[in-house]
Amino acid sequence: DVKVTQSSRYLVKRTGEKVFLECVQDMDHENMFWYRQDPGLGLRLIYFSYDVKMKEKGDIPEGYSVSREKKERFSLILESASTNQTSMYLCASSFGGGVGLSGGLDSHAYGYTFGSGTRLTVV
């Protein structure tokens, strides 16, 4: 069974700590994503990566950084945790190369597989 694994289900950290959230996928996917999910705000994209060592900012990158040294692993780093970063963090992955397809016929392959999430509380 294909999997996206997030290293921790629950984390409690102190304000100012540097926090690492790890995500590993075993599907040989090119694309990996970090989202946070908050009540009433839905899924908000923090960062994504199309390839090893490549990263692009999402909608809310402030206070976060990422690292992708290997294809299967995508790490989210909170440089100095703050209480407003208390949230559910979701990692996702998908196949890459989906640009310029002739319509949506093949786009079913680009659906996301999500990890089980990390609920981070910053106190």
Next chain:
Amino acid sequence: QKEVEQNSGPLSVPEGAIASLNCTYSDRGSQSFFWYRQYSGKSPELIMFIYSNGDKEDGRFTAQLNKASQYVSLLIRDSQPSDSATYLCAVNWGYNFNKFYFGSGTKLNVKP
């Protein structure tokens, strides 16, 4: 501005009824549309995909797409209490299928 809009709900339906979940999007160039289901405390899981106008059926689920109206919907027939979840609509932009934009989801409650 890329927008995917969903009514947050909750949408309450009795067991056995049809649940209708709606999603609108802002970009006429969108090509591909996914529906995800998210149970409380769990992560989203992909349940349906549609890319051409009309209906697509998969078991009790039917996805409907109208690109002219920029509207996609999910119908759940014979709703069961186990269908109670939040349903997320996801839309790509143009011919880039690497990244999808999510609506904030509609919470569905199916009452026994």
